Amino acid sequence: xSNSAAPPPDAPPTAPLDALVHRAWTLHQQGRLAExxxxxxxxxxxxxxxxxxxxxxGVMSLQTGRFADAAGLIARAIAVHPGDVSxxxxxxxxxxxxGRPGEAASSFGRAVAVDAGHADAxxxxxxxxxxxxxxxxxxxxxxxxxxxxxxxxxxLHNRGAARHALGRMDEALAGFERALAVRPNLAESHYCRGNxxxxxxxxxxxxASYDRAIALKPDYADAFGNRGTALKDLxxxxxxxxxxxxxxxxxxxSADAxxxxxxxxQESRRGxxxxxxxARALxxxxxxxxxxYNRGLLLHESRRLTEAVAGYDRAIAxxxxxxxxxxxxxxxxxxxxxxxxxWPLFEWRWKQEPLASVRRGFPQPLxxxxxxxxxxxxxxHSEQGFGDTIQFCRYAALVAARGARVIMxxxxxxxxxxxxxxxVAELVALGAALPPFDFHCPLLSxxxxxxxxxxxxPGGRAYLRSDSARVAEWSKRLALRTKPRVGIAWxxxxxxxxxHNRRVGLAALLERMPDxxxxxxxxxxxxxxxxxxxxAHPHVRRSGESLADxxxxxxxxxxxxxxxxxxxSVAHLSAALGRPTWVLLSYEADWRWLLxxxxxxxxPGMRLYRQGADRDWAPVLDRVRADxxxxxx
Numbered sequence: 001x002s003n004s005a006a007p008p009p010d011a012p013p014t015a016p017l018d019a020l021v022h023r024a025w026t027l028h029q030q031g032r033l034a035e036x037x038x039x040x041x042x043x044x045x046x047x048x049x050x051x052x053x054x055x056x057x058g059v060m061s062l063q064t065g066r067f068a069d070a071a072g073l074i075a076r077a078i079a080v081h082p083g084d085v086s087x088x089x090x091x092x093x094x095x096x097x098x099g100r101p102g103e104a105a106s107s108f109g110r111a112v113a114v115d116a117g118h119a120d121a122x123x124x125x126x127x128x129x130x131x132x133x134x135x136x137x138x139x140x141x142x143x144x145x146x147x148x149x150x151x152x153x154x155x156l157h158n159r160g161a162a163r164h165a166l167g168r169m170d171e172a173l174a175g176f177e178r179a180l181a182v183r184p185n186l187a188e189s190h191y192c193r194g195n196x197x198x199x200x201x202x203x204x205x206x207x208a209s210y211d212r213a214i215a216l217k218p219d220y221a222d223a224f225g226n227r228g229t230a231l232k233d234l235x236x237x238x239x240x241x242x243x244x245x246x247x248x249x250x251x252x253x254s255a256d257a258x259x260x261x262x263x264x265x266q267e268s269r270r271g272x273x274x275x276x277x278x279a280r281a282l283x284x285x286x287x288x289x290x291x292x293y294n295r296g297l298l299l300h301e302s303r304r305l306t307e308a309v310a311g312y313d314r315a316i317a318x319x320x321x322x323x324x325x326x327x328x329x330x331x332x333x334x335x336x337x338x339x340x341x342x343w344p345l346f347e348w349r350w351k352q353e354p355l356a357s358v359r360r361g362f363p364q365p366l367x368x369x370x371x372x373x374x375x376x377x378x379x380x381h382s383e384q385g386f387g388d389t390i391q392f393c394r395y396a397a398l399v400a401a402r403g404a405r406v407i408m409x410x411x412x413x414x415x416x417x418x419x420x421x422x423x424v425a426e427l428v429a430l431g432a433a434l435p436p437f438d439f440h441c442p443l444l445s446x447x448x449x450x451x452x453x454x455x456x457x458p459g460g461r462a463y464l465r466s467d468s469a470r471v472a473e474w475s476k477r478l479a480l481r482t483k484p485r486v487g488i489a490w491x492x493x494x495x496x497x498x499x500h501n502r503r504v505g506l507a508a509l510l511e512r513m514p515d516x517x518x519x520x521x522x523x524x525x526x527x528x529x530x531x532x533x534x535x536a537h538p539h540v541r542r543s544g545e546s547l548a549d550x551x552x553x554x555x556x557x558x559x560x561x562x563x564x565x566x567x568x569s570v571a572h573l574s575a576a577l578g579r580p581t582w583v584l585l586s587y588e589a590d591w592r593w594l595l596x597x598x599x600x601x602x603x604p605g606m607r608l609y610r611q612g613a614d615r616d617w618a619p620v621l622d623r624v625r626a627d628x629x630x631x632x633x
């Protein structure tokens with residue numbers, strides 16, 4: 001914000017007090033503030049209503065951080081002379097510093113009413129409106145300031161900031177660049193340009209912009225910190241940590257710098273140091289919601305679930321609409337087996353990506369177990385991965401038992417394998433026209449609707465069936481069984497963000513396959529590196545790449561003695577068919593597998609093989625080998 005103090009008229013003083021004010025103003029401009037203040041007070045002692053004495057002493061108070069005094073003095077000046085634009089502007093500045101943006105906006109508005117051609121009045125009004133969260137109005141005020149003064153660098157900068165806050169990144173970037181064209185050495189605009197570039201995922205350009213801001217302002221802690229974040233996003237963790245260290249050297253009391261360094265340490269798997277960073281951030285800023293949330297995530301990953309939930313809850317208390325914290329709170333509770341508290345919070349999955357943008361906007365009401373379904377039609381629709389649909393389609397039978405006609409919408413690859421699912425009257429492929437219905441419910445909301453706990457999970461038996469004709473066809477392809485058949489799937493979808501933790505090295509898995517077993521690959525999508533490994537093991541039957549859909553996979557599973565798979569759709573399918581299924585779980589296993597169990601209440605007969613805290617797959621695969629050896633002759 002800019003001060004808009006107006007000195008007394010340039011004309012020679014016509015009265016002794018005018019001369020005294022002129023003398024005080026001259027001293028004021030020279031930085032001889034104590035002498036100037038004494039003269040202003042002398043003026044006001046002689047004439048308590050002297051408008052210039054009140055206003056300029058108020059300006060001095062504003063400049064020296066005595067904002068309440070400034071607001072009071074300038075208000076008295078306005079009462080004497082309500083027609084001076086600069087007096088309204090300066091009172092607005094004082095009110096902004098006092099954290100009263102609404103009153104400040106009103107004062108700047110009065111200034112504009114007095115003089116609509118005063119660029120600073122429009123500019124400062126924009127700042128107050130921006131502080132009130134009224135971004136559109138702020139943009140309009142900045143626009144009026146720039147129409148009056150196209151080279152107003154601060155207005156250009158703040159307009160860019162307002163556009164950034166509204167998510168209009170390209171326009172924000174253009175605004176900061178225009179500000180820099182007017183004033184190339186404006187460090188704040190280089191910094192904010194870097195922020196816009198970072199959000200546009202132009203990390204290298206963002207780093208360069210932060211570097212320029214730091215060159216102009218070597219103690220710019222925020223620029224050091226955000227430079228570290230840009231480097232972290234560029235997967236340069238060592239440089240990112242160094243950047244955060246420089247930010248802390250400049251501003252050791254910066255909660256954000258400690259927090260961001262904690263994030264980088266967490267991503268580098270230096271958990272104890274990350275926790276210490278979050279602790280320092282929270283000591284400095286106890287209401288730092290993101291620090292509470294990420295501390296919770298770190299504790300969640302370490303299975304310290306009670307502490308993780310406490311962290312999420314603190315973040316939610318500070319920011320009640322914190323969707324990520326609520327959803328991770330849900331997953332921690334579900335992982336701990338606390339379904340009663342977990343399922344309601346799990347509905348927050350619709351408030352964040354990737355689901356927020358694909359949430360179905362049906363006019364029919366959402367059913368969560370309250371309304372009667374007798375004689376009504378309900379649409380149950382899939383929402384996430386294939387495995388989720390397979391796991392939760394079991395609820396169709398319970399919904400039908402409420403008297404409903406059940407329509408189920410699923411992805412096309414699942415249509416064949418779900419034909420004949422108990423409780424489903426009509427199966428519809430995602431994207432096809434939907435028949436009329438009265439209610440709808442996403443599949444993963446059904447446990448909430450039925451108030452499912454561990455003891456009431458439905459489906460204590462196989463609930464999917466394979467197609468006999470496809471089984472016969474695959475039986476011919478595999479030919480006569482001479483030894484136990486082991487199906488393997490070692491990776492989930494490459495686009496699944498946690499796949500790098502879930503996947504098992506194919507070479508290590510094949511090394512553990514006993515000689516007395518026939519190995520059949522169920523992996524449909526095989527990466528190029530794994531193709532080379534399979535070529536080096538010609539005895540492995542490469543059936544996965546010939547699978548047309550899940551009905552083919554189901555038929556193949558019927559012909560296998562055991563399926564060994566990571567946490568992917570194959571695990572759900574084979575277990576839903578009632579086939580012996582051994583699931584290899586990373587240490588950060590999904591909530592549905594609960595904690596420290598080698599079985600699953602969702603799939604009786606399933607066997608779970610879990611990584612230890614060292615996240616090493618070798619002991620897991622050694623246990624699998626030992627158990628497979630018992631199948632081999």
